[in-house]
Amino acid sequence: MFEKSTWIRLPRNVVIGHGVLDQTLAAVEELHLSGRPLVVSSPTPHAVAGERVVEQFAAAGYDPAEIVIEEASFDAVQRVIAHAEEVEAGFAIGVGGGKAIDITKMAADDLGLGFVSVPTAASHDGIVSGRGSVPEGDTRHSVAAEPPLAVVADTEILAEAPWRLTTAGCADIISNYTAVRDWELAHRLKNVPYSEYAGALSQMTAEMLVDSAGSIKKGLEESSWIVVKALVSSGVAMSIADSSRPASGAEHLFSHQLDRIAPDAALHGHQVGVGAIMTEYLHSGPKGRWRDVRDALGALGAPTTADDLGIDHETVIEALTTAHEIRDRYTILGDGMSEEAAIEAATVTGVV
Numbered sequence: 371m372f373e374k375s376t377w378i379r380l381p382r383n384v385v386i387g388h389g390v391l392d393q394t395l396a397a398v399e400e401l402h403l404s405g406r407p408l409v410v411s412s413p414t415p416h417a418v419a420g421e422r423v424v425e426q427f428a429a430a431g432y433d434p435a436e437i438v439i440e441e442a443s444f445d446a447v448q449r450v451i452a453h454a455e456e457v458e459a460g461f462a463i464g465v466g467g468g469k470a471i472d473i474t475k476m477a478a479d480d481l482g483l484g485f486v487s488v489p490t491a492a493s494h495d496g497i498v499s500g501r502g503s504v505p506e507g508d509t510r511h512s513v514a515a516e517p518p519l520a521v522v523a524d525t526e527i528l529a530e531a532p533w534r535l536t537t538a539g540c541a542d543i544i545s546n547y548t549a550v551r552d553w554e555l556a557h558r559l560k561n562v563p564y565s566e567y568a569g570a571l572s573q574m575t576a577e578m579l580v581d582s583a584g585s586i587k588k589g590l591e592e593s594s595w596i597v598v599k600a601l602v603s604s605g606v607a608m609s610i611a612d613s614s615r616p617a618s619g620a621e622h623l624f625s626h627q628l629d630r631i632a633p634d635a636a637l638h639g640h641q642v643g644v645g646a647i648m649t650e651y652l653h654s655g656p657k658g659r660w661r662d663v664r665d666a667l668g669a670l671g672a673p674t675t676a677d678d679l680g681i682d683h684e685t686v687i688e689a690l691t692t693a694h695e696i697r698d699r700y701t702i703l704g705d706g707m708s709e710e711a712a713i714e715a716a717t718v719t720g721v722v
């Protein structure tokens with residue numbers, strides 16, 4: 371008997387372009403959500419877009435509530451849940467970078483509320499995904515969360531954000547190459563479920579971004595357009611897989627470990643990019659394609675070395691040797707790298 375089934379949750383409205391922040395209300399009204407909107411943001415995104423979203427809904431008679439969170443943590447999720455209950459929110463709008471969007475989608479999931487994603491930076495591919503990523507103690511959870519019903523990505527706002535946020539988004543996409551390799555490996559070695567569609571989409575997204583590198587330049591709004599479309603596509607791959615596997619492998623474990631050892635040293639996307647150079651080396655050896663990964667990152671202006679990240683060499687080696695402990699996700703790191711092997715990988719690839 372045939373017993374397979376799948377349930378793919380994708381956004382209904384994806385609105386991307388110049389000035390589309392002003393269409394947030396229209397994108398939401400199309401969804402037939404009811405009740406009071408709760409606008410969740412972090413400090414800078416609140417100033418650059420959150421206030422405008424609140425004004426838009428207030429002008430339409432919605433009585434919007436708002437909350438500003440400072441960090442990505444389970445405490446912050448709880449604060450948003452408590453506030454949403456207090457103000458009797460009917461749906462949640464996350465305005466910001468990965469931090470604010472993750473917190474909103476996790477709180478919305480807990481409360482059973484609709485979630486709308488309004489990215490203010492093209493810095494990460496959680497814009498569309500139904501996953502939340504939050505550190506806790508020695509580990510980092512990738513948890514199921516409410517996928518967005520709508521995404522409103524205003525390229526004018528994304529283009530005005532600091533350029534390094536856009537190069538971080540590019541690097542988060544380039545890391546899909548190694549993430550998919552790790553996923554395939556885990557499928558072959560550990561029988562981890564693998565989706566050909568999600569794997570192919572994730573890989574194709576990275577290829578298309580690299581092919582467009584010549585058009586991704588500081589000061590060009592079109593760059594934000596190209597990058598955010600790739601971030602959406604990568605998020606869709608995660609939704610198809612119902613896992614962050616298509617976009618998160620050993621290079622992400624390395625970055626999550628850096629977040630623990632050297633908090634706030636560098637952006638998520640930049641860390642996973644540097645991690646991908648080394649994990650590609652581990653997959654394909656000294657003559658393999660790690661140079662292609664490094665060159666693609668370099669062409670887009672993303673960091674390729676520990677010094678570029680502003681992280682000392684010892685910390686990089688420590689993160690590499692302990693990354694496998696972060697969570698139960700089989701990757702090329704297996705049950706861990708020796709210090710000598712980590713130094714070799716980081717040195718040959720020029721990361722340290």
Ligand SMILES: NC(=O)C1=CN([C@@H]2O[C@H](COP(=O)(O)OP(=O)(O)OC[C@H]3O[C@@H](n4cnc5c(N)ncnc54)[C@H](OP(=O)(O)O)[C@@H]3O)[C@@H](O)[C@H]2O)C=CC1
Nearest residue numbers: 412413414467468469490491493494496499501503531638
């Ligand atoms: N769920 C998923 O599938 C995924 C989740 N992630 C998660 O997302 C996070 C990384 O996202 P990232 O966006 O790099 O991190 P943040 O949300 O911390 O944003 C990075 C910085 O950019 C600032 N910022 C955001 N928008 C603007 C703007 N328009 N102008 C000026 N500054 C701005 C933020 O300000 P402020 O400090 O005020 O917030 C913050 O200082 C990580 O926690 C990562 O784990 C990443 C990929 C996928």
Ligand SMILES: O=C(CO)COP(=O)(O)O
Nearest residue numbers: 495503512614617618622
């Ligand atoms: O960052 C992500 C995809 O780019 C998601 O990562 P995690 O599932 O490893 O938290």
Ligand SMILES: [Zn+2]
Nearest residue numbers: 494495542642
């Ligand atoms: Zn990522």
